Amino acid sequence: MPLKIGIVGSERQCLLLLDLLADQDELGVCAALPLPQEPLAAKRFGAHRALVAASWEDFVARGPEAVFSFLPPSDLPPDWPPAGVELVSYHTTHAVSSLLSLLSRQLNQCEEQRVKYLSALNSVTEGIQIMNEAGIIEYINPAFSKITGIHPAERIGTNVFQVSPDGAAARVLMSGKAATGVRNQAVGSCADVISNGAPIFMAGTLRGAVVAFQEVTDIIRLSEELSTTKELVESLSRELGAAKYSFADMIGANRKLLAAINLSKRAAKNDSTVLITGESGTGKEIVANAIHHASPRWNKPFITVNCASIPEALLESELFGHEKGAFTGAHKAKAGKFELANGGTIFLDEIGDLSSNTQAKLLRVLQEKEVERIGSNHRQAVNVKILAATNRNLQSMVAEGLFRQDLYYRLQVINVTLPPLRERKDDIPLLVDHFLRRICQESGRSSLQMAETCLELLLAHSWPGNVRELQNVLTRAVTICDGDALLPGNFRFLSSGAAPETVPGEEPILPLHEMEKAMVVRALRKYGWSTAGKRSAARELGIALGTLYYKIKQYQLGK
Numbered sequence: 001m002p003l004k005i006g007i008v009g010s011e012r013q014c015l016l017l018l019d020l021l022a023d024q025d026e027l028g029v030c031a032a033l034p035l036p037q038e039p040l041a042a043k044r045f046g047a048h049r050a051l052v053a054a055s056w057e058d059f060v061a062r063g064p065e066a067v068f069s070f071l072p073p074s075d076l077p078p079d080w081p082p083a084g085v086e087l088v089s090y091h092t093t094h095a096v097s098s099l100l101s102l103l104s105r106q107l108n109q110c111e112e113q114r115v116k117y118l119s120a121l122n123s124v125t126e127g128i129q130i131m132n133e134a135g136i137i138e139y140i141n142p143a144f145s146k147i148t149g150i151h152p153a154e155r156i157g158t159n160v161f162q163v164s165p166d167g168a169a170a171r172v173l174m175s176g177k178a179a180t181g182v183r184n185q186a187v188g189s190c191a192d193v194i195s196n197g198a199p200i201f202m203a204g205t206l207r208g209a210v211v212a213f214q215e216v217t218d219i220i221r222l223s224e225e226l227s228t229t230k231e232l233v234e235s236l237s238r239e240l241g242a243a244k245y246s247f248a249d250m251i252g253a254n255r256k257l258l259a260a261i262n263l264s265k266r267a268a269k270n271d272s273t274v275l276i277t278g279e280s281g282t283g284k285e286i287v288a289n290a291i292h293h294a295s296p297r298w299n300k301p302f303i304t305v306n307c308a309s310i311p312e313a314l315l316e317s318e319l320f321g322h323e324k325g326a327f328t329g330a331h332k333a334k335a336g337k338f339e340l341a342n343g344g345t346i347f348l349d350e351i352g353d354l355s356s357n358t359q360a361k362l363l364r365v366l367q368e369k370e371v372e373r374i375g376s377n378h379r380q381a382v383n384v385k386i387l388a389a390t391n392r393n394l395q396s397m398v399a400e401g402l403f404r405q406d407l408y409y410r411l412q413v414i415n416v417t418l419p420p421l422r423e424r425k426d427d428i429p430l431l432v433d434h435f436l437r438r439i440c441q442e443s444g445r446s447s448l449q450m451a452e453t454c455l456e457l458l459l460a461h462s463w464p465g466n467v468r469e470l471q472n473v474l475t476r477a478v479t480i481c482d483g484d485a486l487l488p489g490n491f492r493f494l495s496s497g498a499a500p501e502t503v504p505g506e507e508p509i510l511p512l513h514e515m516e517k518a519m520v521v522r523a524l525r526k527y528g529w530s531t532a533g534k535r536s537a538a539r540e541l542g543i544a545l546g547t548l549y550y551k552i553k554q555y556q557l558g559k
């Protein structure tokens with residue numbers, strides 16, 4: 001790019017210098033201001049006529065970077081030279097040499113900067129390529145060749161629209177806008193990469209693009225390793241960890257609830273088996289945790305097994321363990337949950353979902369206090385306190401022949417029954433207060449008041465989903481609320497009788513990040529959490545895989 005020169009002087013001086021500079025490639029005259037101004041004089045500039053500025057303002061507007069002035073400083077406007085414009089000299093004899101020395105100073109500075117930028121680009125681990133506005137690749141850094149295996153000689157001079165038509169560079173050049181998280185494979189390379197590209201503008205004109213990328217396999221591998229490790233840590237801490245809740249977490253002062261809590265506290269003091277019953281969402285899991293927490297076994301394992309979520313074929317091995325080679329796929333011996341819980345407590349949630357075969361095996365463990373791994377003929381004594389929970393009516397299941405009577409009697413040595421919320425509505429104000437404080441704290445908003453009329457609405461509702469439903473309703477209302485107090489309007493979905501998730505007709509407006517999170521969850525549910533699943537999910541969401549990994553992390557999503 002030649003240096004843009006402006007000339008100010010008499011008509012003759014301007015013409016002289018214009019002719020002198022005509023064949024200087026490094027200096028391009030962008031404006032000449034002949035003074036004094038004579039409108040007709042401009043005609044005499046012939047081929048240079050377009051360069052003649054009509055006024056000082058017009059002269060400055062043409063953007064000279066250096067001004068060669070023949071006028072004494074006293075003849076220049078008071079605010080001259082304007083910021084960023086270099087004023088050169090007014091002695092004709094020194095004109096060209098002054099300009100050339102200015103130019104060489106600038107070239108030296110440019111060269112110094114070029115060397116600095118180049119060494120930075122050469123040392124980064126991201127692949128980088130720079131191309132001009134037509135897509136011709138002008139530079140690639142060593143990391144580019146390392147990742148793609150493409151030598152600079154094969155790449156420089158080629159056109160990005162041909163070698164990588166779907167890549168970030170092509171998008172940037174076509175749109176003139178930055179492109180982030182673009183995933184593709186460069187032609188001639190099997191490297192799968194995620195790129196970010198940015199346009200290069202000079203004086204408002206698109207002059208090219210720069211793209212930086214990383215290899216996807218690295219990012220995915222790291223992210224998958226991380227999520228596997230996280231899952232492992234979570235499952236180990238679930239298996240070996242302490243109870244999550246204590247009785248202090250059980251909010252309520254209702255008479256029936258307090259009776260259930262007192263019975264649970266007594267049951268915690270000895271080793272008897274406890275059956276916890278109650279509708280879904282009444283707090284059975286809290287009570288099971290709290291019993292272990294208050295028991296002499298509190299510092300021993302608390303193992304939870306959800307009997308409904310483990311496929312029947314796996315449940316027996318999950319509960320009792322197996323020896324190596326006991327069945328196809330049993331490559332290693334594995335301890336069962338009873339063995340893992342030895343000395344502590346096992347919590348069999350959703351026990352009403354056990355098959356009759358597993359019921360029989362469980363009964364034997366309860367009777368004999370021994371377990372036998374599948375494929376072994378060795379019995380091992382276990383010392384485990386057993387807690388079981390269900391929202392099904394075990395008594396009528398027994399009557400229908402769906403649940404073994406002998407197992408039922410063994411389980412319900414102590415039967416703690418949690419009342420449904422509709423039978424303890426007097427606890428609603430306490431629960432509301434507790435959940436509102438927690439929801440506001442977790443969502444980082446200042447505490448919210450609730451209008452008295454809202455409480456009336458909540459008391460009138462029948463709460464088929466119990467405390468869990470109340471918690472969800474409050475979360476939803478807080479999300480919708482944009483003032484500093486909850487109003488009846490924030491609970492409109494409740495009076496419609498619809499579940500909080502589905503309000504037909506008028507869908508409440510959700511904050512965008514909530515909407516986005518919901519879509520990401522839906523896509524992952526649809527396609528699954530495998531790498532291929534995530535790839536399809538990302539495709540349907542219209543985002544790059546890398547962006548999907550970022551969203552999963554951002555919203556702390558897990559399987």
Ligand SMILES: Nc1ncnc2c1ncn2[C@@H]1O[C@H](COP(=O)(O)OP(=O)(O)OP(=O)(O)O)[C@@H](O)[C@H]1O
Pocket residue numbers: 249250251252278279280281282283284285286287390391467468471
């Ligand atoms: N009394 C309570 N105080 C505070 N929170 C409660 C109470 N009862 C239930 N909850 C909350 O309600 C939700 C559901 O509770 P929990 O999982 O213990 O119910 P559950 O009876 O085990 O349900 P399910 O039968 O569906 O497994 C949890 O978030 C829990 O923290």
